[in-house]
Amino acid sequence: MSSIPTLLHLLFTTILLLAIPTLAYQPLSDTQLKAVPGPIESDFDIKTGALLAPILIPRVPGTPGQAKVQKHFVDFFTRELPEWEISWQNSTATTPLSGNKQIPFQNLIFRREPPWTKERGPGRAALLTLVAHYDSKISPEGFIGATDSAAPCAVLMHVARTVEGYLKKVYEQGVAEGLGKEGREDPGREMGVQILLLDGEEAFKEWTDTDSLYGARSLSYEWENTPYPALSRFKNPLRQIDLFVLLDLLGSADPGVPSYFQTTHWAYKNMATVESRMRALGLLESKPKNPFLPEAGKLNEHFGRVYVGDDHQPFMAKGAPVLHMIPTPFPHVWHKIEDDGEHLDLPTVRDWARIVTAFTVEYLEAAGGEVGAGAGTGKEGKGEDTAAKQGTTTDGEEKAGAGVGKGP
């Protein structure tokens, strides 16, 4: 008799403990989800689309195409998102094909953070970091790389523009409340977004540690070695990355993106839930055989040592938490001349824009809303300590790990 209440009590306590994180995380309501603006269909037209069409050209580092797409990105942010700070991170390197000639690799960084953290100097805002590479592969000749990664770049432009409408309100509210003034602080709301459009992801000859990821290696190195002033919240720009979400090889029909990393499975689950809820609400237009993100229920013991070599690697090795949005298997058109605008599945492209936008709004809502900083997102904590801890874990795993396939 007496053991039953005890058991029940125990059970109840356990359920309660398990339930707390779930209760604390506030997903967007159905109404909020429906209100997230979708892409304008014409933006993703492959011939005339304001976002996508200008990227569908060869854009090999050191060629005129590189400068053309850079101008497209800079013009877009200058014209449509003047609140976003634009910066470059440039480097040069020789490649196996260039002989002694230095090839330019130029990363673009578009950043939006709360006005009150900006006023207090750099290194205060945690930054949700959304990433794609904009360079295209040098061969086969005329290669466009529509999924690799023109479409992901266009998706991120859409995300930036949509999220700005949301951020403007949140930041105005923070300013009205006097955040950052007279010591009024709320670190949980010191959250911004940055978009990294990286250069030189592709190998020139054959994928190796030195012939690939030119832009990502240079940027992650520079960020790790550029300390912020002593009184900043974060030690350097690398540590400011709250989550590194890398989009790659997206735009073919029926993608299946696995959950690659146990450390960020919480974020994967959030994105997968956004997808399934949007489908149930009729907010997506593609009709895939399976969900784009089919592994929300993946068990801990099923996380293996398999990952895909890509721009996240140098950041992850330095401690950034990574969500890698790349399908396995790769699209059929991968690294073939057919990876062009005509072979994109535009409903899938636009659905990615919808899903990533809603995920981003929800992420920022969790940081800026009532629940406080990342509460219940499943993260262990925030800021320096977490970054350091995750650094050790991921580093170890990566050494043990085996890369699959070639880099994308």
Ligand SMILES: *[C@@H]1O[C@H](CO)[C@@H](O)[C@H](O)[C@H]1NC(C)=O
């Ligand atoms: C980086 O390169 C771009 C493109 O050539 C140029 O416009 C920009 O001023 C450079 N920025 C820096 C910081 O060197």
Ligand SMILES: [Zn+2]
């Ligand atoms: Zn590629």
